[in-house]
Amino acid sequence: NAGVTQTPKFRILKIGQSMTLQCAQDMNHNYMYWYRQDPGMGLKLIYYSVGAGITDKGEVPNGYNVSRSTTEDFPLRLELAAPSQTSVYFCASSYGGPPGYADTQYFGPGTRLTVL
Amino acid sequence: ELKVEQNPLFLSMQEGKNYTIYCNYSTTSDRLYWYRQDPGKSLESLFVLLSNGAVKQEGRLMASLDTKARLSTLHITAAVHDLSATYFCAPNRDDKIIFGKGTRLHILP
Structure with missing residues (x-):
């Protein structure tokens, strides 16, 4: 299993x-998440999905969009990039399961994005 | 809205000492996660705590959960340099897993 994969690893964008x-992810997980991590800070939830065709906003959704057309893929779209979106972006997945299930969240390696 | 507070945010300690990291959260949660992050790396899951009074241990790390107090602790026993990292707690509510700011742990040889 490759686990959770993210591409690209690095990217530099111009404003706009x-x-x-x-x-x-290749683990047949139902839940997928996008987080951003600013330098020296914790992770902020951008969007999440509990299954194909279902997405919902997290803590910081403005400036981003997502889709979940398959169980495996969860792309994050940045429209009109701004310097405030400079960050490291992590994707994660988990099986889900009912309350009481010891669900483990697996993280991808991250994408380091710089907006100049 | 679920808010998470970790204390301390930075901890420098000597090898061989014990210490505890605290994680307070603002609303009820049905799971609480602890993660480790090494500099420049991704996150690694350490523990998932489900119920009041839950305790899990792995090596020199032990995590516990008090759902009534909305408090989780990560206890480090006889610290070693390899445990230097940033540790995050993250409770779950309504399918959202919300992270604290993290505790940067630096263990001096």
Whole structure:
């Protein structure tokens, strides 16, 4: 199993450009998440999905969009990039399961994005 | 809205000493996660705590959960340099896993 994969690893964007960060998992997980981590800070939840076709906003969704057309893939779209979106972006997945289930969240390696 | 507070945010300690990291959260949660992050790396899951009074141990790390107090602790026993990292707690509510700011742990040889 490759686990959670993210592409690209690094990217530099100019202000106003758009891009899509790719995330895929091969563990047949239902839940997928996008987080951003600013330097020296914790992770902020951008969007999450509990299954194909279902997405919902997290703590900091403005400036981002997501889709979940398959169980495996959960791309994050940045429209009109701004310097405030400079960050490291992590994708994660978990099985889900009912309350009482010891669900483990697996993280991808991250994408380091700089907007200049 | 679920808010998470970790204390301390930075901890420098000597090898061989014991210490505890505290994680307070603002609303009820049905799971609480602890993660480790090494500099420049991704996150590694350490523990998942489900119920009041839950205690899990792995090596020199022990995590506990008090759901009534909305408090989780990560206790480090006889610290070694390899445990230097940033540790995050993250409770779960309504399918959202919300992270604390992290505790940067520096263990001096």
